[in-house]
Amino acid sequence: MKNLLQQYKPFLLFLGKFLLTYLVLTIIYQSYLNRFDVSKNEVDSFTQLVANQTKSVLTLFDATAYNEQHPKEPSIKIIYKGQYISRIIEGCNALSVIVLFVSFVIAFTGKWKQTLVFILLGSILIHILNIARIALLCMALYSFPQYEHILHGVIFPLIIYGVVFLLWVIWVNKFSLHATTTAKK
Template structure:
């Protein structure tokens, strides 16, 4: 039995670190969401609110007249283009859960502290920025092509955000493998 653990120690470590960090970060994020329910300054929560505002700024930069409005019965920000309600930005749209998934994977392939920290930071900022662009483009696309709303929302735009994460993971694994190879040669 010990030989099996020794043989698969790298896999066991990966799974343990991934699940442990994902669980811990998810619990912290959930605590933040529970705490946010009692605050009304940034509706429905700070990150969802700021993502809505920043996505609206991108659309306004592109020449669209945008109006944001708190949803009356749901924890969401409604986005209007020229008085047409197009999308609701909910907590799941703010990219935090995707960043948690990304971070957990990177921690599972932990390299040097500084390298890992800066990669997580840069990757998180990149995912966040891609998400803002994704929301802006999705809203504009729904405005221009409402008949493709389901296709865009359910397939194309999740593919963009998760594709970004997978590309960042693959890049990290390649970098991590090179770091490990270089360290073992020293």
């Protein structure tokens, strides 16, 4: 048994760090969300920020684009070209994706300064791409509402998760301690 633990020690350390980081960040995020009363249709501040930033992007293409609080659920309605196109809920803010990204980067340890800078820049990139993704999705849904399922359920999630995957590959191959030990061989 001891031999097996020694043989799989790198994987077990990775898995332990990943799960611990993911658990801690998820608890912090859930504590943040619990400050908002869903029964009163309150939308968390970060989701509101995402909705406002999406609206700002959409106004570049339609000056009359705007957001409004949904009267019956905790979400923000997006009005584009005079039409209710979409709603932004807590799951649209990409914070859960950022939690996953951060957990993986921390699990594949690197130098602390590089790790923090990569997490910060990667999180900002994910956030910016998420805003662009939502804005493009709204424009696409305005023109092609019949393709909502494929646009919302396949293409646009593929974009955001694809970028996260590429960031992970870059991290593991260029900046993690794994990359530095592989480069020395």
